[in-house]
Amino acid sequence: MFGDQSSLPLGNNSGESAECSSGMAHDLLAGLNEPQQQAVQHGDGPILVLAGAGSGKTRVLTHRVAQLIGELGVRADRIFAVTFTNKAAEEMRSRLKGLLAEAADGLWISTFHSAGLRILRHNAHHLGYSNQFVVYDEQDTKGVLKQVIQELNINDDRYPLDGFSRAIDRWKNNYVLTAEAGKNAFSVESDLQAQVYARYQQLLLAANAMDFGDLLVNAVRVLREFPDVLEYYRRTLHYILVDEFQDTNKVQYMFIRLLAEPRRNLFVVGDDDQSIYGFRGATVSNILEFEKDFPNTQVVKLEQNYRSTSTILDAAHAVIEKNKSRKAKKLWTAGDSGEKIRTFIGYDENMEAEFIASEIKKLVSSGHKHSEIAVLYRTNAQTRALEESLVRAKVPYKIYGGLKFFDRKEVKDILGYLRLLVNPSDNQAFQRVVNTPPRGIGAQAILAIAEESRRSSVPFLHAAVAVAEENKSVKKFMELVVELKTAAAQMPLGQLISFIVERTEYGPRLAAMKDPTAQSRIENLQELSALGRTMEREGVERESDIKDFLDRISLTSSADMPAAESGAQTPAEKPDTVSLMTLHLAKGLEFPVVFLCGLEEGLLPHYRSLDDPIGLEEERRLCYVGITRAMRILYLTRSYYRGMFASGGSMGSSGGARVVSRFAKDVAGERLMAVGTERSQGATFLEGYPRFSFEDDDGGNDEGLSSWKRKQGFARRAEPPEPRANVSLDQIRSMLAPADTISKKPETPKEYFEKDPAALEQLSAGVRVIHPTFGNGVVEEVTGSGTSATVVIKFDSFEEQKKLVYRFAKLVLA
């Protein structure tokens, strides 16, 4: 009776938007089962929805929002929905757009990190940052850490950088500020880590920069330490919804708790079986804490699965039921049992990949679309073999995760210039670009600049002015910066980027190289410029274009955009491609056909978790997530040997021969059906290859591996794999485009200046503001304080200035 749900073609991004209609009332509940309706109709107060895989979680979430707006008359801008990835946020946004049309305007839907960023863009000044701070990525962060380690004279053989970066990360996940970290140091090492942490934060502050963790930590700090700010957000956000609640860590939990506390209208959705971000500090205990912190929480369980066949669900259950720490539950389906699970063992990872590629071709010729198929794996390293095989078989695919467009060196370099232009204290950007391309400023010169920067406590860029006195190369660089700075004030973004590429010699030098990759790098820069052009906005200050551009880029994650794709597809709307991604990225998605590969001990479960029971449980959940992505057909594959670096084989006994994953064994039995080599070569998925076949494969010509290789055209590589095609401009653009809300309104919450005393502090002469009826203007004077404050504003479209009572003028920062 809910058949329509289980037959969704590709739930993640097509799916339910089709159901949109305007007469909301009963449509909202139609097609929902009992517990789903219960969740959607829940009144005020806290509610925890335990939603198993494929039980219609997103559907409940979106219908709940629609219910709040359509039935209960809640204003859209009173609702705040948080997700983990931009992709999930975008998905929710588009479904709501389908359900509610323009009634959805004003909703705040965003990831935790963009929410933090948005709050800090208005409030970072409370913490001593400028509101124009930059966001440091991992590389920048490592650069700062390196500096700290040098400064503190730490032996980096004994204490490697990664250790510090992990420690700091852990602290931030748990909202441990530098002072507490220092106080609680219990060993030489942790004391050292705390010192590094403290100095690291100082340097970030000096550079007016925040790392990813800071976006949350500092947001929470602002809310905790500045009651006015907290008050403002509490007054604005009446209903809060959280997706993937099992993956929240402590800071994130503090964040939503702070916001939701007074009204307690908190709606969280999660599944303890799908908690796979323990390494990031996520803790299932948040689910337990939740019921403690929010007494009288209503709990709703969704156990009916609309996605998979019962065979697939059984297999998934066989894997997950072995976990000790989980709430007992079992998914069920009203659907059929479907086909058996198909298994394959390849001799090595190439053969495994070849199999997958050829199997995909078969599936496609029997009527499946490429886009219905996903290949999932534990580690990004596994993509190499897969990609090669897919290219050779001419199967169009997209890889999610891994290297992003914005991670490419040339792109980062040019972005480095942009960063430096809008934020002169961005020392990491300075170091990145000061000698890129090489212009005679080496280690010594940079050392001198760093020295000067320390001595007079000014940013590197300023320090460089002093150094320029006696260093011609530095002087030339400074002149370049001035020239670019001038250009930045005059040119639109796209043009500016091209200008930078030219004037820094970056482009010309690339063009002069004979390196075959140079051409594609030039193209990447052209794309960057084109992208900049599409981000230009009318009537906005040039600099804010640059800043927004940089913000969006720093929050665009690997899940949001394919890192690589191939296959000549027409530039149609939805290119038909197979999806490749890690198990982590696959969470929340579904596909009619799923290949789950590398089912080997040491890979899934990953060897880093083998000796840790808690880690093993998480690996098990990961496997569970993988299996439950499949709707109709599931393949489990592995290989017998795998060309990995020594570490991976450390647990394998006989020189790298790999052992089948314990999770695969749990699935074993009637449900499995061997396909491919297994039947022809005596190899079995669960056992491996018979010994005799491949001990020396130069010898035996007519059986086993070599013949298989010949048959597959293995030995001679038909043609070299084509270089990865670049991601299309359209895709990048569409990823960057979505703002926090459905409508393209200013980032500032509507009532920012309505009654909030804290906001008044931001108004002073020269600040640009927007008035709902008078439009854009600039503040000339602020008089009085509190509720009697008045503001004099000169609006662009009026000759005379206007004097407005602050309390009533619904001003918004421009």
Add this chain to the structure above:
DNA sequence: CATGGTGGCATTTTT
């Protein structure tokens, strides 16, 4: 003092 080439080495998962 800066640069470019070479060889060694490390690779979980991500906002």
Add this chain to the structure above:
DNA sequence: TGCCACCATG
């Protein structure tokens, strides 16, 4: 595979 450290050269 891609990045970093080191070394020889200009």
